[in-house]
Amino acid sequence: MKKSKLLNLLIAGSIALSGLTGFSSAVSAQTERQDIVNIANKYIGYQITNYNSADFVSYVYKKEGINLSSSIYGLRQEGVLIQNQNELQAGDILFFGTSPKNLLASGIYLGDRKFIIAYKPYKKIKVLNLDSSIAQKYYLGARRVINHQPETPINVPSKTPNNKPNDQNNTPGNQPFDSKNFSQIRQNIINAGMKYLGTPYEYGSSRSDTSTFDCSDFVRQAFKDGAGIVLPTNSRTQAAYVKQKGNYTTDWRKLKPGDIMFFMSYRGYKPSDYKGIDPSTQRITHNGIYLGDGKVLHTYSQESGGVRIDTIEGKHWESRFIFGGSAL
Incomplete structure (x- = not known):
């Protein structure tokens, strides 16, 4: 069967849309999927x-700050495989074809057995029904990028409910998180981030290389290099992860070096530009690493020179600050 004929049959199952992985918390993953x-x-x-x-x-995905391959065979390597249709979640990437070596199209699962697809011969982006006979016949599987199991985090043992170290893991090189280790890990994160000073900014930068960064990619790389911790992929899911940890504050002066800071969108450089705005109600659009002494290490534009250090107090960063806290 020709590819065009096959997908003509697939489109025949089209219906109107009735409405609308890991370290991310369930809440943050759900939010990201809905986005x-x-x-x-x-x-x-x-x-x-x-x-x-x-x-x-x-x-x-790039509009959500997640950089993926634009090749259908590259997409097939992203995230983790979801074989059972009953386990599909909104945002999963669906694949159709006659075999894994003959992929014809990919789409995004919307929930309620519906998915959206942009197949060029059909001129318009459409919503299809996964229950149509043709879709079922040529459906090959799905990949989940959001909330999939990330890389192994920093190699430290868990603690028992009474906060006593797990003795089985209390060996050299694998010590529990005491205050001394926390301080060293925080400094390691900062040192890792400082190595990237001047690295160019790129919105939606690849999470697989360090030639360019956007804000959340930079924070993620610093934590990965300095502490072996693989954070979620964008600023909002990183914020949800920090909140899940429970150690956060809306007063930036109470932050510790190595904490992550989260900010709302830029509205101007004067405090009056933010008058009457409740930061807690604003969408997170930027983040960075607190250095201590009123400084933040971050990246936000090509014009600013990439990864850099800025003063918080008296600047628009202070007006834009929503909350910050520890990811450890």
């Missing part, structure tokens, strides 16, 4: 010009 669905839904009915189904999936 993906919301972004994708904006493009229902859009004309397809010079992009294919994999380009569309990659574009939607």
Whole structure:
């Protein structure tokens, strides 16, 4: 069967949309999945010009700050495999074809047995029903990028409920988190971040290399290099992870070196530009690492020179601060 004929049959199962991995908490993962669905839904009915189904999936994820391959075979390597349709979650990437070596299209699962797909021969982005006979016949599986099991975190033992170290793991090189170790780990994170001073900024930078960074990619890399901790992929899911840990504050002066700071969008450089705005109600759009002494290590634009250090007090960073805390 020709590819165009096969996907014509697939599109025949189209219906109207009725509505709408790991270290991330359940709440943060759910929020991120919903963000993906919301972004994708904006493009229902859009004309397809010079992009294919994999380009569309990659574009939607990049809008959420997650950099993925724009090749359908590259997407097949992202995240973790979900084979059972009953385990699908919103935001999962679906694949269709005659075999794993002959992929025809990819789409994004929206929930309620519906998915969105941008297949170029059909001119418009559409929502399809996964229960159609053709979709079921050529459905090959899915990959989950959000809330998948990340790399192994820092190699330290867990503590028992009474906060006593697990004696079985209390060996050299694998010590529990006492205050001394915490201080050293915090400094290691800062040292790791400082090595990237001047590294160019790129929105939606690849999480697999260090040639460029956006804000959350930089924070993630510093924690990975300095502490072996692999944080979630963007600022909002990193914020949810910090909140889940429970050690956070809305007063930046109470932060400790190595804490992560989270900020709202820029509205101007004067405090009056933020008058009447409750930061706690604002969407997180930026983050950085607190250095102590009123300084933040971060990156936010190409024009600013990439990774850099800024003063917080009296600057727009102070007005934009939402909360900060420890990811340890």
